[in-house]
Amino acid sequence: GWQFALAEFVGGVIMIVALALVLPRVIPGRDAEDARARLNSGQREADGHAHHGQPGDDLDGDDPGERRPLAERIRSRAGWSDAASYTISDLTMLRKELLIGFLVAGFATVLVPTGVWQSLFLTGHGFWSALENVALGPLLAILAFVCSIGNVPLAAALWVGGISFGGVISFVFADLITLPLLLIYRKYYGTRLTLRLLAVFWAVMSIAGLATEYLFAAVHLVPTGHPQTVAMEGVTWDYTTILNIIALAVFAVLYWLYRNRERFGGGTGYAHDLVCGMQVETAAAPAKAVHDGIQFFFLLRPLPGPFHHRPAPLHHGGEP
Known part of the structure; x- marks a missing residue:
């Protein structure tokens, strides 16, 4: 429902403020x-490969492009088509997470008995029940392996299972500490710093979920009761249907802009990161590489290892 969407914004503000206060002290x-030096050493190592004719060598040394002013991009069809391309690229990147999220949510709803969920999520103990639920949410997110927006369907399944309103919020926020991401953090920052990040994120996400629940309860915005199923039993004409129609219309326009990008003069100064699939602005790309005369751009710094070790599979589809 819309209460959850609003809670994500409110809780997000709380979490950002809390992180700004806590992280420098922890x-x-x-x-x-030390972490910054480790990242920079990885970049220097990548640059060292480039000097020997490996991916990363900039053949001409020219700047791949310049940023156009925001006002100019807003007024042009090219700018809107580039923005649409960002959306389609993000959806393409997230399609696996979404599919996994819906599959996991479906299995969790059908295969896990209601009694199991009810035994996990305490109720009837006031503050302590709320605290247990928001603390348990991030733990379930870590075990779920589902990153990014793919955890939303699973959050809906947990809501059906009996988790509290704040528990849903903390669970959704915890896509930053799922196990795959923790392994990436460990690779970049080391074990000790990763454990500290995990503790800070866990605490802050739980606090944000708890604070959001009490704020919404104070103004009577917490949904009453839990549904029996994740999916609707039929199509109904309500605000959800109207929002879905609007969303489909907006998506149709975005897809049309994306498909006609070249006709509108878009695409200049942009490339696709072949590792994550997202669109990257070449003038601001954190990392770049050249292989067989074709320049590649990446959103991740240092350069992704797979490109250096296995450039051939990533070669196809590169932006010249």
């Missing part, structure tokens, strides 16, 4: 500098 400046 992660000392020396640890942050």
Whole structure:
């Protein structure tokens, strides 16, 4: 429902403020500098490969493009088509997460007995029930392996299972600490710093979920009761149907702009990151590489390892 969508914005603000206050006190400046040095050493190693004719060598040394002013992009069809391309690229990147999320949510709803969920999520103990639910949400997110927006269908399944309103919010926020991402953090920042990040994120997400639940309860916006199923039993004409129609119309326009990007003069100064599939602005790309005379751009710094070790499979579809 719309209450959950609004709660994500409210809880997000709370979480950002809490992180700004807590992170500098939990992660000392020396640890942050060590992590930054580790990242920079990885970039220097990648650059060292480039000097020997490997991917990363900039053949001409020219700037791949310049950023156009925001006002100019807003007034042009090319700018809107580029924005639409960002949307389609993001959806393409997220399609696996969405599919996995719906599958996991379906299995969790059908295969896990209601009694199991009810035994996990305490009720009837006031503050302590709310605290247990918001603390348990991130733990379930870690075990779920589902990243990004793919955890939303699973959150709906947990809501059916009896988790509290704040527990849903903390669970959705916890897509930042799912197990695959924790392994990536460990690779970049080391075990000690990753454990600190995990503790901070867990605490802040739980606090944000708890605070959001109490704020919404104070103004009577917490949904009453839990549905028996995740999916609707039939099509009904309500605000959800209207919003779905509007969303489909907006998506149709975005897809049309994306398909006609070249006709509108879009695409200049943009490329696709072949590792994650997202669109990247070449003038602001954190990392780039050249292989067989074709330049590639990446959103991740240092350069992704798979490109250096296996450039051939990633070669197809590169932006010249």
